[in-house]
Every structure is written in C-alpha cells, then in structure tokens.
Amino acid sequence: MPIDVYDPAPLEPGTLRVIPIGGLGEIGRNMTSFEIDGKILIVDCGVLFPEEHQPGVDLILPDFSPIRDRLDDILGVVLTHGHEDHIGAVPYLLKLRQDIPLIGSGLTLAFIEAKLKEHRITPYTLQVKEGQKERLGPFNLEFVAVNHSIPDALAVAIKTVAGTVLHTGDFKMDQLPLDHRLTDLREFARLGTEGVDLFLVDSTNADVPGFTPSERLIGPVLEDVIARAPRRVIVASFSSHVHRVQQVLDAAYANDRRVALLGRSMVRNMTIAAELGYLRVPEGVLVDFKKAGSIPDDKIVYMSTGSQGEPMAVLSRMVNMDHQVEVGLGDTVILASSLIPGNENAVYRIIDGLTKLGATVVHKGNAKVHVSGHAAAGELTYCYNILKPKNVLPVHGEYRHLVANAKLAVETGVPDANVILAEDGTVLDLRAGVVRKVGQLDLGYVYVDGSSVGEITDADLKDRRTLAEEGFISIIIVVDASTGKVIVGPEIHAKGFAEDASVFDAVRPKIEAALAEAAQNGVRDTHALQQIVRRTVGRWVNVAFRRRPMIVPLVIEA
Amino acid sequence: MPIDVYDPAPLEPGTLRVIPIGGLGEIGRNMTSFEIDGKILIVDCGVLFPEEHQPGVDLILPDFSPIRDRLDDILGVVLTHGHEDHIGAVPYLLKLRQDIPLIGSGLTLAFIEAKLKEHRITPYTLQVKEGQKERLGPFNLEFVAVNHSIPDALAVAIKTVAGTVLHTGDFKMDQLPLDHRLTDLREFARLGTEGVDLFLVDSTNADVPGFTPSERLIGPVLEDVIARAPRRVIVASFSSHVHRVQQVLDAAYANDRRVALLGRSMVRNMTIAAELGYLRVPEGVLVDFKKAGSIPDDKIVYMSTGSQGEPMAVLSRMVNMDHQVEVGLGDTVILASSLIPGNENAVYRIIDGLTKLGATVVHKGNAKVHVSGHAAAGELTYCYNILKPKNVLPVHGEYRHLVANAKLAVETGVPDANVILAEDGTVLDLRAGVVRKVGQLDLGYVYVDGSSVGEITDADLKDRRTLAEEGFISIIIVVDASTGKVIVGPEIHAKGFAEDASVFDAVRPKIEAALAEAAQNGVRDTHALQQIVRRTVGRWVNVAFRRRPMIVPLVIEA
Incomplete structure (x- = not known):
C-alpha cells in the first residue's frame, strides 16, 4: 500500500515536532527525532536485520534524510539501552558529524563506545542514570529506570514548553528482576500526575496476552x-x-x-x-x-x-x-x-x-529456558492506567503490534482520537496537549552491504531476487561497426539456470533470424538490437521451460 | 555431515527389504519401498516444499533411483491419505510407468485422480477402506482407519513371510473426532497381539509434549x-x-x-x-x-x-x-x-x-482456531503401549523429530537396539523379527523448476544463492584471433551489485595491465585469459567493497 506523502508546514515556535524515523512497521532501526525552536533531540539510532527477501544485505539503517541537513542543530542522541536495534546505527550517524553528544547509562555508553572503537570514533558522551535530570537547550530530560533484557535501560521524559513526552524505550515489568532494578512505576505515576501529553510506548509484545514471566x-x-x-x-x-x-x-x-x-x-x-x-x-x-x-x-x-x-x-x-x-x-x-x-x-x-x-x-520449545524482554498486553495496561497519558504513539513494532498496542490504550480509557497509528516519517506536532499529524515524509530503507552504505537500491534487490529464483542467461554478439554484420556470437552463457548448455542450440537460430530481420529493416542501434535479442530469448525460455530468468543481452560493435 | 554410503548385499529370498526413500530428515516427500522375493510395494509418494535456501524451486521430489530400474516389479503404490506430501509426486512416478496401480481410500483416490487429470493421466486404481484386506503378490495388506487433518486416512499393515510391518501414515488420536472415525486402536491391539515386527510411525509432533487437542x-x-x-x-x-x-x-x-x-x-x-x-x-x-x-x-x-x-x-x-x-x-x-x-x-x-x-x-496466536493433525508425544506413548512392536522405525520428520520419537519408543519399553534411526536411502532387511541395516544409498533432492524436473543441481542453487547475496559482474573482452590483441573491451556490466557503473573505471586499467602482462608471457588461450580477468576483478572488488559477487569473465576471439 503506497502511503500518502506530503510535506509538513514550517514548524511554529513553541511547538514540538516528533518524527519517528525508524521502528514503526518493523522490529528494529528504532529512531525518533524531537524538534522545538530550531533544536533537535534524537532518541535511539538502531539497525534492522534483513529478511530473506533482502539477500546479501548486512544491515538496514534508518533513513537519516529528515535530519541530514540539520546536523548542526542536533543537541544530542539519547540511547535508551545497549541493544543493536537501538544503538547499531550510531556509527553511521557520527560519520556525518562526529561530535554529536551521546547520552545514556553506564552500560549503554560502554557498549556503544566499544562499537565505535571498531569504527575508530571516540564519541562525546554524557553518562546519566535513573532519577537524573539534564537540560539540553529547550529540552528538559528526566531519566527513569526500566527493566529489559539488558541491564541499565532507561525511559526518558522530555519536557518542553510545548508539553511533556515520555518515551519508554524497550521495557518489560518484571516484578522480581534479578538485579532488583524495577521499571519505576512510582516515577511513571509522578510523571502521570504532572501530566504526560504524549506517550511513546514499546509495542513489541502488545499482541501477547498476559504477563511476561520473570x-x-x-x-x-x-x-x-x-x-x-x-x-x-x-x-x-x-x-x-x-x-x-x-x-x-x-x-x-x-x-x-x-x-x-x-x-x-x-x-x-x-x-x-x-x-x-x-x-x-x-x-x-x-x-x-x-x-x-x-x-x-x-x-x-x-x-x-x-x-x-x-x-x-x-x-x-x-x-x-x-x-x-x-x-x-x-x-x-x-x-x-x-x-x-x-x-x-x-x-x-x-x-x-x-x-x-x-x-x-x-x-524454548521443550523447557523454560527463555523469557521475553518486552512487556506483554497485561503489563501495558498497568502502564497506561498508572500514567494516564493524554496522547499515545505506539512505537517499536510491526503494524500489527502497533494496532494491538493502540487497542490496549483505548481499552484503558485513552480517547480513540488521541491514539496515533503512525509510520516511519509521519510528522506529528504537539502543542497545548494536542497532537496533530501535519505531514508524511517518504523514508526508505538504507542498506549496508560490505563497505557500501545506501548504494544498494530496492531495484538491485529485485534483480538479486530474480537472479536467485531464476538465474540468468547472457547473450553476447559482436557486430562489425561499419557493416553491422555479426562477427562473433551469439555466445550464450547461463548461471543458476540449470539446463545443459546444449539447450541453447535451439534458440541460436531464432536469435540469428531475429537479427537478420532487424538488419533488413535497417536497425543498427545496439540498444535496439539488444531489446530484440532479449525479447527473442525471453519468449523462447518462457515457452520451452516455463521460466523467466534474467536475460542479459549485449551487442558490441567492433 | 556426509553420510557413510555403501551398497547393500543382494536381497535373500524370504527377507523383506525396507527403504525409506523420502520423509526421513524432512517434513515432506514421504515415500517408502518394501521389497520381497523380487516384488516391490510403495507406500506414499509425496512432495516436499522448498525452503529459502532453494530459490526458484517449485517442488522437491523423492529420488526415485532405488526403483527407477525396477519399475516393472512394482505391484502398487499405497496412498495413506490425500495430502500433497504423500501424493504430490505420484504424477512424476506415473510418468515413468503409467499403469502402476494406486491403492487408497475413496477421498484419497479422488484427490489424486483430480491431480492426475491435470497431467492428463488416468491411473489404475484400487479403492480400499478400513477393515479391508488385499493380497498383492507376496504382500498381504490390511487397512486400518486413522484420524488426521484430512478425512479417510489409512494406516496399512503389510504381512509377508518375513514378518509384519505396520505403517501409520500421518495420524493423530483425536478421541472425539468430528466424523466419529477414530484411529482404530482396537485394530492396533489386534495386530500387536498377532505380532508387529516393524512399526513405521509418524514423528512430526513427537517433540510436542502432551496431547493434540480435539x-x-x-x-x-x-x-x-x-x-x-x-x-x-x-x-x-x-x-x-x-x-x-x-x-x-x-x-x-x-x-x-x-x-x-x-x-x-x-x-x-x-x-x-x-x-x-x-x-x-x-x-x-x-x-x-x-x-x-x-x-x-x-x-x-x-x-x-x-x-x-x-x-x-x-x-x-x-x-x-x-x-x-x-x-x-x-x-x-x-x-x-x-x-x-x-x-x-x-x-x-x-x-x-x-x-x-x-x-x-x-x-492461532490469539485464538484457538487451529489444532495440529499429528499425534503428540502423549498419543504416541498410547500407541506404543497398545501395539508393543518388536522394532520401530520413526518416519516423517526432521532428524530431531525422529530422535524424539525414538526416545518415546524406548521409554515405553522397546529395546534401544530395536529402535532404528534411519535416513532417506537407509536399506533395512527384516527377517525372523530382526531388522538389520544392510546398506545406505546416496539419495539426492530432485528439484522441479517450471517444466524441468531434476535438471537443477545443488551447484545451480549455490550459484543462485551467490547471485542473490552478491549479484554478478561480467567482463567481456574480444581479442583478435590472429594477433591476440584486444579489439573490444573490457566491457563491464553488473546486476544486483548496486554500485554505480562508474566504479568500474577503477578496475579497467588493472584488467588491461593484467592482459598486457599475459600477452608478454605468451598466454593466448581464452580460458587462461578468463581466469586472469576473474582473479583481477575478484581481488579488486573484495578489497574495494568487501564483497564477493559472481565474476563472469568472457574472452572471445574474433
């Protein structure tokens, strides 16, 4: 389904603009940008791991285009915890501007610093812990302990003149955690009492009924x-x-x-x-x-x-x-x-x-040797009831997870109109307790393959899938530049196509006949000749083998 | 892990030879051959559906090589039920010999006949039902009702002078089935009392604890x-x-x-x-x-x-x-x-x-809208205890399922040495209540792709995976046949490789230099020149992009 893309109006002073850059409609590459009065705060900057329809791709990054021209306005990146889907894209962001400050807990910063060392980057960091408050320009940050499958995870409250946002990061609510570090519902209660205008909440397990075991x-x-x-x-x-x-x-x-x-x-x-x-x-x-x-x-x-x-x-x-x-x-x-x-x-x-x-x-299938790191539906309802947020933006999840989480918010009493189902690139403006959708950016997938970043396109991946499903047949023909006569070929080679090379004996005369006809009609342009070869071979292979390999014709003048 | 392949000794008269041709080490392409005194009976002939590492493959067939030269000795194919993984390869078997009789229940035969009609084959059939006995040469068959996720499924007892075999096909033991047609444990009990020398039993859910719900x-x-x-x-x-x-x-x-x-x-x-x-x-x-x-x-x-x-x-x-x-x-x-x-x-x-x-x-994840069609561990223990088979061959499953089923057999009292973990192509001889492993055939996967059957090799699939992961770069060079001088090229084309074509400007001089050096050394053979081009481009792309696309060099003499 193509999404309806449109540019937002310019951002008014005193209004907070929230753009989920990654993590909505996917499990991974979590990244959200917050902007007010010309200054930007980022929360998380993770990677997404590829699926089988993205062959050869090592990693998928968030599309940095909403902030690419605004790098100097970024006051910092808050990293909620040390998982790859929240910190993995930081090296690629810092390659654009190395001195963007990274803000996070002790373990989170230690993990990202070790990773950055491999990229030969020494970052500027600000270590924080739960209970701590920090001011970054127009953003007043308060950090809250949350429990997850990695220690030292934090939620972050972002207070601005436009209102207060709470972003959970990834979390669950193990009531008997090993390290006794609970998701701090007392802080959630305090923030809720003070008033949370927008709640960004982890949706990963929103469609799992009940409670995640300890x-x-x-x-x-x-x-x-x-x-x-x-x-x-x-x-x-x-x-x-x-x-x-x-x-x-x-x-x-x-x-x-x-x-x-x-x-x-x-x-x-x-x-x-x-x-x-x-x-x-x-x-x-x-x-x-x-x-x-x-x-x-x-x-x-x-x-x-x-x-x-x-x-x-x-x-x-x-x-x-x-x-x-x-x-x-x-x-x-x-x-x-x-x-x-x-x-x-x-x-x-x-x-x-x-x-x-x-x-x-x-x-997991035959013994209790794993529990999830994310809050299931039951935990999320506790969370909504304690916090009582004005508006809710489910984040971190495939679309079905976001919908399931939205449903929970509504069931606990958040007005239907205040629960926002957004996608990567949705532009949301918050002012006076009201969130409005004001734009939809067209954000793509940025593929990392070997040392190349963003060079692989969806068209390349389509080519790769065709090559994987069907292989290719290449046909090389050398024609005399002056006379147009065929000097060499058709030379036919195939890979991944399977049949013995002798099968091509059947199509060679067809190619020759097609080229002869083209010559009679005065066609000399090599591109036009290539199209003729492609059509001839494509039609033959489809009828003879009911397959559609990639046809790579090459007509060269000598 | 390569399996230890060796040919079996010739089959002695009065001994029953059992060869699982498909379905052991995979969920699908179920097929077993039984041979005694020169005559062969087949049970099931199904297909396997491909996984993502088998791109472009439509279906996978059992490897018919153990029976390919023995087609005239086949007395019939018993089809236990009408699922694709039990009947789907029948058209391909009948293409080898159209008049092999198919034996099965009413619904099973109706499903396979409809499928064969699309292949323009009218089969010879023998319709049977539970309780029925049929003699096919040295094989005395008795059919037993079993419950599965398709109606009219049958187990088959095969009685020979060498002993009695019971093959469950796919089954579960729903005690309150919709059609009131139970897996007939009274018949299992009777057969057990008479003595079952070898029990071939569905392993699909052997690693699932408990009982499949109704x-x-x-x-x-x-x-x-x-x-x-x-x-x-x-x-x-x-x-x-x-x-x-x-x-x-x-x-x-x-x-x-x-x-x-x-x-x-x-x-x-x-x-x-x-x-x-x-x-x-x-x-x-x-x-x-x-x-x-x-x-x-x-x-x-x-x-x-x-x-x-x-x-x-x-x-x-x-x-x-x-x-x-x-x-x-x-x-x-x-x-x-x-x-x-x-x-x-x-x-x-x-x-x-x-x-x-x-x-x-x-x-299934949020409501009880599905139950499995296969017996879970609890049901299988009932089955073993009622039947008390002398020997057990777990069939229908990945290796872990076969192992789980073997463990259940041992737990219910079947001697460890009498529980056989076999693979496709294992040759087992039964005589006087004793089963011996006498050989291991080397059976492969037979891939159907479009209209081609068995043409696609594992090497082709490896090529396809390389093409999918990395794409390819082809380099075409035309040399003068008499002088060896390059007339055209290097022409470089890539698909699925992603980078702009201009990147190849960097490698063109390297290719030219390598060819010049080869010319100086008197290398003229086009294959040798292709190897030089392959190495030059491969080394460059690996260093420059940390990738390993397929390199397709082509040196043509004109």
Whole structure:
C-alpha cells in the first residue's frame, strides 16, 4: 500500500515536532527525532536485520534524510539501552558529524563506545542514570529506570514548553528482576500526575496476552539441566544478555562447573559488564577458552553466541565441525533465547545438526529456558492506567503490534482520537496537549552491504531476487561497426539456470533470424538490437521451460 | 555431515527389504519401498516444499533411483491419505510407468485422480477402506482407519513371510473426532497381539509434549468469532482440510451467513468432498463466488486458501488488492491453520497487510482456531503401549523429530537396539523379527523448476544463492584471433551489485595491465585469459567493497 506523502508546514515556535524515523512497521532501526525552536533531540539510532527477501544485505539503517541537513542543530542522541536495534546505527550517524553528544547509562555508553572503537570514533558522551535530570537547550530530560533484557535501560521524559513526552524505550515489568532494578512505576505515576501529553510506548509484545514471566524462573531450570548433564554443556544466548549469562555463571558455579565464554561479542560484552559491576562473576568460575579443553567434560560449561542460527557464529560453526569445541554424544546444548521470527529454518537446522552429532538440545520449545524482554498486553495496561497519558504513539513494532498496542490504550480509557497509528516519517506536532499529524515524509530503507552504505537500491534487490529464483542467461554478439554484420556470437552463457548448455542450440537460430530481420529493416542501434535479442530469448525460455530468468543481452560493435 | 554410503548385499529370498526413500530428515516427500522375493510395494509418494535456501524451486521430489530400474516389479503404490506430501509426486512416478496401480481410500483416490487429470493421466486404481484386506503378490495388506487433518486416512499393515510391518501414515488420536472415525486402536491391539515386527510411525509432533487437542474445540471458537464479526468474514485454511471447512460451513449456517469458496484448489477439493459425502453442506449455505457480492457484508463468509502466505494464493492477492474481494475496515480474517516453520515472515506480512487494510486478524496466536493433525508425544506413548512392536522405525520428520520419537519408543519399553534411526536411502532387511541395516544409498533432492524436473543441481542453487547475496559482474573482452590483441573491451556490466557503473573505471586499467602482462608471457588461450580477468576483478572488488559477487569473465576471439 503506497502511503500518502506530503510535506509538513514550517514548524511554529513553541511547538514540538516528533518524527519517528525508524521502528514503526518493523522490529528494529528504532529512531525518533524531537524538534522545538530550531533544536533537535534524537532518541535511539538502531539497525534492522534483513529478511530473506533482502539477500546479501548486512544491515538496514534508518533513513537519516529528515535530519541530514540539520546536523548542526542536533543537541544530542539519547540511547535508551545497549541493544543493536537501538544503538547499531550510531556509527553511521557520527560519520556525518562526529561530535554529536551521546547520552545514556553506564552500560549503554560502554557498549556503544566499544562499537565505535571498531569504527575508530571516540564519541562525546554524557553518562546519566535513573532519577537524573539534564537540560539540553529547550529540552528538559528526566531519566527513569526500566527493566529489559539488558541491564541499565532507561525511559526518558522530555519536557518542553510545548508539553511533556515520555518515551519508554524497550521495557518489560518484571516484578522480581534479578538485579532488583524495577521499571519505576512510582516515577511513571509522578510523571502521570504532572501530566504526560504524549506517550511513546514499546509495542513489541502488545499482541501477547498476559504477563511476561520473570527472568528469575530461568535460573532453576538452567541449574537443573546442568545438574543432570552427563557431559559438556553449551549454552547459547544473545551476547548482550548480561542477566542470562549471570544465571548461567551461577548455575555452573552451583554445579561445580567452570565457564568458558565463546564468541568475540560475548567475550567483549561480558568483559565490559564485569568491569562495570553489572555481571558478578563467582570466584574462579570463569576460565579462558584455551584452557577449557583440559577441564573434564562434566566440569565445563561453554557460553556462546549463535542462538539464532547465524551462519558465522560459534554454534553454527560447531554444527559444521568448524570449531575447536567438537560437539559429540552426551553433550547438552541449551538455546537460552527467543526464536526471532524469520530465523526458524536456520535454528531448526542447528537443532537437527546438533542432534545428529549426538547432543541433547534444550530449547524454548521443550523447557523454560527463555523469557521475553518486552512487556506483554497485561503489563501495558498497568502502564497506561498508572500514567494516564493524554496522547499515545505506539512505537517499536510491526503494524500489527502497533494496532494491538493502540487497542490496549483505548481499552484503558485513552480517547480513540488521541491514539496515533503512525509510520516511519509521519510528522506529528504537539502543542497545548494536542497532537496533530501535519505531514508524511517518504523514508526508505538504507542498506549496508560490505563497505557500501545506501548504494544498494530496492531495484538491485529485485534483480538479486530474480537472479536467485531464476538465474540468468547472457547473450553476447559482436557486430562489425561499419557493416553491422555479426562477427562473433551469439555466445550464450547461463548461471543458476540449470539446463545443459546444449539447450541453447535451439534458440541460436531464432536469435540469428531475429537479427537478420532487424538488419533488413535497417536497425543498427545496439540498444535496439539488444531489446530484440532479449525479447527473442525471453519468449523462447518462457515457452520451452516455463521460466523467466534474467536475460542479459549485449551487442558490441567492433 | 556426509553420510557413510555403501551398497547393500543382494536381497535373500524370504527377507523383506525396507527403504525409506523420502520423509526421513524432512517434513515432506514421504515415500517408502518394501521389497520381497523380487516384488516391490510403495507406500506414499509425496512432495516436499522448498525452503529459502532453494530459490526458484517449485517442488522437491523423492529420488526415485532405488526403483527407477525396477519399475516393472512394482505391484502398487499405497496412498495413506490425500495430502500433497504423500501424493504430490505420484504424477512424476506415473510418468515413468503409467499403469502402476494406486491403492487408497475413496477421498484419497479422488484427490489424486483430480491431480492426475491435470497431467492428463488416468491411473489404475484400487479403492480400499478400513477393515479391508488385499493380497498383492507376496504382500498381504490390511487397512486400518486413522484420524488426521484430512478425512479417510489409512494406516496399512503389510504381512509377508518375513514378518509384519505396520505403517501409520500421518495420524493423530483425536478421541472425539468430528466424523466419529477414530484411529482404530482396537485394530492396533489386534495386530500387536498377532505380532508387529516393524512399526513405521509418524514423528512430526513427537517433540510436542502432551496431547493434540480435539478438532471439536475449533467449532465453537469459529462460531463465536463469526457471531461477533460486524462485517465480512474471511477464513483461510488448507484447501484439503475438509473438517475445518465443515466447521466453517456449520458456524456460518448457525449465524445465518452464506459461504463462498475462493481459490481453485479449495473449490475443486470441496466439490469432490461434498460429492463423496465427506463434506455435509447445510441446505443453501454455499453460494457461488460471483453471486457473493450481492449478499450483505454481515451475511457472508469467504472460505479461502493462502493461510501460509503463499504469494499466488487468494489471501496474498487480497492484501495486494489484486482480488475481487476488497478487504476493508471492519472485516474479520481468520487464519484457521498452523504456521508451518519457514513461512513466518510471509504470514506476518499477510497479517500486517490485512491489519493496515483495517481488518481484524484472528489467528492461532490469539485464538484457538487451529489444532495440529499429528499425534503428540502423549498419543504416541498410547500407541506404543497398545501395539508393543518388536522394532520401530520413526518416519516423517526432521532428524530431531525422529530422535524424539525414538526416545518415546524406548521409554515405553522397546529395546534401544530395536529402535532404528534411519535416513532417506537407509536399506533395512527384516527377517525372523530382526531388522538389520544392510546398506545406505546416496539419495539426492530432485528439484522441479517450471517444466524441468531434476535438471537443477545443488551447484545451480549455490550459484543462485551467490547471485542473490552478491549479484554478478561480467567482463567481456574480444581479442583478435590472429594477433591476440584486444579489439573490444573490457566491457563491464553488473546486476544486483548496486554500485554505480562508474566504479568500474577503477578496475579497467588493472584488467588491461593484467592482459598486457599475459600477452608478454605468451598466454593466448581464452580460458587462461578468463581466469586472469576473474582473479583481477575478484581481488579488486573484495578489497574495494568487501564483497564477493559472481565474476563472469568472457574472452572471445574474433
């Protein structure tokens, strides 16, 4: 469905303009811009991971075009937490202007700084914590603790002369969190009492009924599985999931096992988390991977990446027997993670591969080894009732999630007209408690492929899909520049098309006949000749094989 | 993991040889061959649907090579039920020998006959029903009723001088089935008492704990959703799911709505099912699609295909507004089907698309509108305990499902050594109650793409994946046949590679230099020159863009 694109009117003084740049209509590349009186504040700047219809794409960035010409007006980027879908695009933004200040909690800044180091960027940072207030020009910021699947996540209240906005970032409401750091509903209540004009709220699990179970339920299950494991245990999870790793360390320690961390991002993140005190490492439990081989099989736990079936991660390499840890009979592998939609086939291939190697695989489908990091419908209703926001903008989700969240807002009493279903690029103006949609920008996907950023177009991806589905046939013909006579060819080559090259013997005379006819009609232009070749071969292959490979004709003059 | 391939010894007289040809290590293309005293019986002959790493493939067939040279020895093909993964490859088998008899129940034969009609084949058939016994040469067959997500499914007992085999086909054990046709455990008990030497048993849901709920639970939910729907209702499910359609017809009738069937396969299958009495159509409830438009919105239900997000099916076309039924605000869409792993992204795109059009989407995730067609772990334990088979061969499943099923067999008391984990092409010999693995054939995937069968190789698919991930760069150079001098080129073209064509200006001099060096070294062979071009361009693109597109060099002599 094409969206109705139109430019907003100029922004009036004293009005707050909110533009969701990414994260609406997708799970990822979260980014929102807030502008008032000529100054801009950004909240989050994440990446989106590609789906199978975007082959070869490494990452997808938010489309920076709404702020690209306004870089000098940006006062800062608030990073709500350290997940890739909230911080992953920061290096690409800082390449446009390196000294944009980054504002976030200790762990969040440590994660982004480690990432920026790889890009050889040292950022300007402002470390904040819950309860803290900061003024950035026209923006008065207040940070509120929220609970999520990474420590030290923050919601941010943005107070301006136009009104108050509360942005949750990603959150859930575990009432018994491991680190006792609750989503601060007392602060939500205070802000609500003072009046929240616009509430931007995480929609990821809005269509999941009930309540997300406590992370605390995972520990005993891990401990039990490890206690019963006859040989080695390999636990795979997200490399930023500090609390999950904490529970693995504790469960290993309780079972008199040591733990070796595997995977570059796992080692890097957990080193940071331990240094900053977010990960409490029981005395002597960690062992360097290089020394793990000398520990008896029933005394070791490997903590690795690759729970989503990522081909280059540790777990995939184990399945392909391309890793120093050779999984074998009696080993236990625990996938302590969600199964992100779209990764099912890759993950099931991993489970099958591990099973073939003789391992027992424990996963979400057969044991309670994962809980989500996002608030389900029940939690969101609590949130709405405590906050009582004037207007609601569901963020972070596919369209169905945004709709589900909007429904919850209405059910708790927010007037239907004040619940805004927006898309990336929707321009919203807030003034005197009223939010109006004043424009819709045309924002695209920005693809990263290898070292290229934004060069790949949707047309290229369409070409790639055609090549994948059907392969291509190239036809090369060299004609004499002066006489127009064919000197060489038609030379016909195909890739991904499957049939034996001899099948092309049937079309060669057809091409020659078509070219002869063109010559008789005085057609000499190489582009016109290429079109004739394309049509001739396309028609033949469609009738003979019922297929539509890419036809790449090339007529060259010599 | 490469499997250890070896040829079996010749088959001794009086020994039964069992070869699973398809369905072990995959969900689909189910096919097993049974041979004794020179005669062969086949059970099922289905297709497998491709995954995303098999782009452009329409269908995957079993590899017929174990029986290809033995076609005249085949006495018949027993079809356990009418699903594609059990009957879909029959047309391709009959193209090898048209008069192989097909044996199955009334509905199964009607479905395969309709399919064969499209291939212009009229098969020889033998219709059977539960309780019936048939002798085919050395095979004494007994058919047993089983309950599945399609009516009229059969298990088959195969009695030979070497022993008795029971093959379940696909089944579950709904104790309150809509059509009162239970999986006949009394017959299982009788066969068990007489002695079952080898039990081939459906593994699809062996890793799902507990019991599959009754199909009967769906009806009231459908009725409730339809009763509350303010406008049109569109129900999508599998086109062969007669009982699900029955419940939709009944729920519509109870709500004073009429039903229009949408989609060629839905109309064809339900017409057959109604004619044969498997579908009971309440008086006047069905209405032709062409007349449905004149019925008020709150009085119509559309029953369609496309619940898996198949791009060409009715539901996808509705989302793309390429269907006469224009989904809009207030419509209710029910996805009354499972979400087959691998289809998640496609299905979620459908749900998002329908939500954007204003429809409310009811699916397995938010309402009880689907139950599985396969026995879960609890049901399988009942089955093992009633049957008490000597040997067990888990069939129909990915490797993890086979392992889960094997574990259930062992837990119910089948000796570990008598539970066989096999793969497609494993050769098993049964004699005197003992099953031995005597060989492992090397069976491949047979891909159907357009009108070609078996022409696409795994190498072609690898090419296609490379083309999809990276695109290609072709370099054409025409050299003078007598002097070896370059007349035309290097002409460089790329598809799916993304960068502007001007980037190739940087590599052109490198190619020219490499060719000049080759000329100096007296290299004239065009293949050798192509290798030089490939290496030069490959190295450049890898360094400059960190990518590895397919490099297609072509040096032509003129």
